[in-house]
Amino acid sequence: MNYMESITTGQVLLALVLVCIALYLSFYFKVNLEKDILVATIRAFLQLMLIGYLLTFIFNLKSPIYTTVMIFFMAGIATYHAGKRGEAVQGSYWISGIAIYGTTIITIGILSGFGIIPYEPQMIIPVAGMVIGNVMNAASLALMRMHDELKDKQNQIEAALSLGASPRQAANPAIQKAIQISMIPVIDRAKIVGIVSLPGGMSGMILAGASPLAAVRFQVIIMYMLLGSPFLTVGIAVALGYRQYFTKFMQLKL
Amino acid sequence: MAQDPIIMMNHVGLIKTDHRGRMISVLKDIKLSVLSTEIHALIGPSGSGKSSILRLLNRLEEATSGDIYIEGKTIGQWQVRDLRNKIGFVFQESSLFPGTVMDNILYAPRIRGIKKSKEKSVAKEMIAMVGLEESFLDKEITRLSGGEKQRVNIARTLAAKPEIILLDEPTAALDPASTQTIEQLILNLNQEYKKTIVFVSHNMQQVKRLSHHIAVIKQGETIYQGTAEDFIEQHGEDMSFL
Ligand SMILES: Nc1ncnc2c1ncn2[C@@H]1O[C@H](COP(=O)(O)OP(=O)(O)OP(=O)(O)O)[C@@H](O)[C@H]1O
Ligand SMILES: [Mg+2]
Numbered sequence: 147m148n149y150m151e152s153i154t155t156g157q158v159l160l161a162l163v164l165v166c167i168a169l170y171l172s173f174y175f176k177v178n179l180e181k182d183i184l185v186a187t188i189r190a191f192l193q194l195m196l197i198g199y200l201l202t203f204i205f206n207l208k209s210p211i212y213t214t215v216m217i218f219f220m221a222g223i224a225t226y227h228a229g230k231r232g233e234a235v236q237g238s239y240w241i242s243g244i245a246i247y248g249t250t251i252i253t254i255g256i257l258s259g260f261g262i263i264p265y266e267p268q269m270i271i272p273v274a275g276m277v278i279g280n281v282m283n284a285a286s287l288a289l290m291r292m293h294d295e296l297k298d299k300q301n302q303i304e305a306a307l308s309l310g311a312s313p314r315q316a317a318n319p320a321i322q323k324a325i326q327i328s329m330i331p332v333i334d335r336a337k338i339v340g341i342v343s344l345p346g347g348m349s350g351m352i353l354a355g356a357s358p359l360a361a362v363r364f365q366v367i368i369m370y371m372l373l374g375s376p377f378l379t380v381g382i383a384v385a386l387g388y389r390q391y392f393t394k395f396m397q398l399k400l
Numbered sequence: 401m402a403q404d405p406i407i408m409m410n411h412v413g414l415i416k417t418d419h420r421g422r423m424i425s426v427l428k429d430i431k432l433s434v435l436s437t438e439i440h441a442l443i444g445p446s447g448s449g450k451s452s453i454l455r456l457l458n459r460l461e462e463a464t465s466g467d468i469y470i471e472g473k474t475i476g477q478w479q480v481r482d483l484r485n486k487i488g489f490v491f492q493e494s495s496l497f498p499g500t501v502m503d504n505i506l507y508a509p510r511i512r513g514i515k516k517s518k519e520k521s522v523a524k525e526m527i528a529m530v531g532l533e534e535s536f537l538d539k540e541i542t543r544l545s546g547g548e549k550q551r552v553n554i555a556r557t558l559a560a561k562p563e564i565i566l567l568d569e570p571t572a573a574l575d576p577a578s579t580q581t582i583e584q585l586i587l588n589l590n591q592e593y594k595k596t597i598v599f600v601s602h603n604m605q606q607v608k609r610l611s612h613h614i615a616v617i618k619q620g621e622t623i624y625q626g627t628a629e630d631f632i633e634q635h636g637e638d639m640s641f642l
Contacts, residue, residue, distance in 0.1 A: 305495035308458050308484050309508040309560050319497075396480050397460055 150354050162187075205267045213267045217274045221250045224282035232289035236390040242285050245382040249281050250274060253375045262367060276347065276368060277375050280332075284376035285383045288328035292384055295320035296391050296400065303398050313392035321384050325377075332376045336369055345369070404472065406564065406596055407434035407457065412466035414452055414620075426452050428620040430466070434613075436563075439590045439597040441607040441628070443639075444617035450600040453617070454566045457598070458489045470564075488562030490554050490570060501527070501544070501552050502537040508560035526555040529593075530585060547578025554585065565589060567599040571606065579606075586610055604628065604637055 165187050172179040204212050225246050229239030254274055258265040263273055296303065299320060306316035339345060340362075347368055351361040393399055414427035427449045434440040442450045455461050456468060459480055468475040470483065497504050505526050506519055514522060523537050530551040536544075544552065550570060557565060570586065571579040587610065589595045601607050607614055608628040616624035616631065624631055 301491055301495035302497055304460055305489070305491050305497075305556075306507065308460065308489040308491075309556070310481055310484055310511050311507075315511060393462075395459060395462065397462070 148355050201267075201271065204271070208267065210265060213265065213270060216267070216271055217250065217254065217278075218247075220275060220278050221246050224278045228282045228286040228289075231286035232293075234293045235289045235387050237386075238289055241289065241383055241386045241390075242282075244386060245285050245379045246278065246281055248382055249375050249379040250278055252378060253277050253371060257367075257371065272347075273368070273371070277371060280372050281376050281379035284328045284332065285379045288324045288380040288383050289387050291327045292320050292324035292387055295323045296388070296398070300398065300400060307396055307398065313388065313396055313398075316398070317388040317391065321388055324384050325380050328380050329377060332373060336373050339365075339369055403435050403437070405433040405469075406436040406471055407432060407440075407598070408467075408469040409433075409453070409456075410467045410469075412453075412456065412463050412468060414449075414456065414461065415464045426620055427456075427463075429622065430617070430620070431622040431625065432615050433625065434564075434596060434598055436596045437590075437594075438612040439586065439599070439610050441611035441614040442598065442600045442617055443602070443604065443607050443614055445639075446602075448617040449620045450617055451568050454489065454568055454598065454600065457566060458487055459483055460489075485560060486562060487564045487566060488557035488560055490557045490565065490567040492568060492572075496541045496549060496553060496556070499541065500537065501532075501539050501541065501555075504541065504552055504556045505537070505559050507556060522559065526559045527552075529558055530555045531581065545578075546573050547575070547581060550574060550578070550582055551585070554582075554589075558589075562595070564596040564598070567597065569600050569602065572602070583610060604632065604639055608632065 165183065168183050169180055172183060200216075204216055225239065225243040228242035228246060232238035232242060235241065254265075254270065254277070257263045257273065258270060263269050296317065302319070303316045307313070345365055345368070348361045348365040351364060352358060356364075391398060391400065409430050409432035412427055412430040412432075413425070416424050416426050418424055430449070430453055432440075432442075432453065442453060444450055452461070456463050456475075457470075459475055459478075463475075470478060470487070475483065497507065502519075502523050505523050506514065509519070509522055524534055527534060527536055532548065532551055532555070536548070536552070541549065541552070550573075554565075554567075554570075567586070571582050574582065583606065586597055586599065590597050599610070611628060613626065614624070614628050614631060615622050
């Protein structure tokens with residue numbers, strides 16, 4: 147049995163020493179974060195325990211149906227969060243939903259359809275979790291940015307409409323800005339990966355005893371997935387999103 | 401034979417909801433009649449609804465009540481794109497696109513799929529119409545003076561070949577010299593290029609200099625239609641009673 151499998155509750159509790167240091171510093175500098183730290187400590191423990199038991203349950207079922215249900219459930223939570231953060235955009239919930247579910251289905255479909263990652267709960271659920279968490283941020287960032295751009299550039303957009311532009315043409319600068327802004331962090335992360343940061347998944351694999359090269363091969367797959375999938379989400383979100391700002395008579399409504 | 405007006409507004413109302421969701425009656429009873437040969441002014445105090453009238457004519461908003469006719473057809477009978485190609489709108493200068501003068505002027509022609517080989521000649525023609533040197537075409541918008549921007553703004557609208565041109569306070573931000581240039585340009589567009597002009601102004605002197613007819617707007621209602629001279633005769637030049 148390797149180290150990972152042998153971690154005891156006692157060892158977990160000993161790690162609380164690190165939390166105590168945080169508590170002491172918060173108290174010492176009077177930054178008033180003691181309560182937040184305690185809540186975060188307890189929540190992290192409970193949530194992770196819960197997900198641990200849930201994953202154990204699903205892994206043991208070994209049923210593609212339950213795996214799919216689990217993935218759809220995660221996408222649902224992400225949709226809710228992205229929709230809420232992008233609430234300024236009319237219809238942000240269903241737009242985020244189509245973007246996130248669409249991306250998840252296509253990405254996971256490609257990964258397991260091409261046999262890159264087997265459709266087994268131990269493999270596909272963590273991978274889907276990474277995809278979904280990643281595209282959730284991209285979707286809400288893109289929607290919020292597009293909203294701000296359309297608002298700020300109202301004069302230019304109406305000028306474009308009055309010069310005969312379609313809503314798509316008039317909104318194009320805002321659409322481009324939204325895609326750029328939401329994709330820059332994704333692309334930057336891919337550029338520096340392995341140099342500045344070791345991805346969590348790879349660290350985890352090495353900790354779990356995989357050879358660095360095996361971990362790297364897997365990580366490259368993950369990075370390409372994390373590079374492509376947000377683009378898909380953002381594309382779907384803004385393509386649906388900008389339409390909410392125009393009437394059928396090509397009028398800008400804010 | 402009496403001329404049919406190219407633009408007619410009858411009892412037009414516009415109700416909007418503000419950001420708190422309250423209903424605001426922006427326009428209550430607008431009447432307007434513009435002949436195709438004329439320069440027509442809209443004058444009235446700030447907030448009276450002048451800009452909103454222009455927006456309705458370009459169908460950037462929907463009137464809540466009343467009728468708007470363009471060339472005898474109700475605004476709803478027009479294809480929105482045809483209407484906007486017929487009626488150009490010169491907004492405030494902040495509506496210019498980032499980029500060069502040329503990019504701005506060619507916006508409408510490019511949307512209509514102008515050939516690359518024709519671009520330069522169209523841009524030259526338009527910049528000449530507003531009385532600017534050809535060398536301006538490659539300048540960045542941000543480097544222009546207020547008066548130059550306003551001329552580029554007009555050139556951008558002209559490039560869409562409208563028959564009717566709406567101008568919202570075209571000289572509001574300009575010094576007297578630039579104001580005079582723009583006024584001359586407006587007169588030219590009407591006399592030489594036979595454009596119908598509807599413009600908004602705060603300045604009765606300017607309105608008198610330029611327009612054949614005026615409509616005076618107060619709190620969303622047309623309270624006078626006729627010539628500037630008759631209006632001044634009845635009420636004097638002091639507009640403060642409005
Ligand atoms: N979206 C809106 N929400 C709430 N009120 C609005 C909205 N748009 C316009 N209004 C109000 O409608 C009125 C008329 O506005 P409009 O811009 O047409 O006036 P204006 O005559 O052009 O004024 P100015 O001379 O200051 O440009 C104003 O009181 C304005 O506050
Ligand atoms: Mg105005």
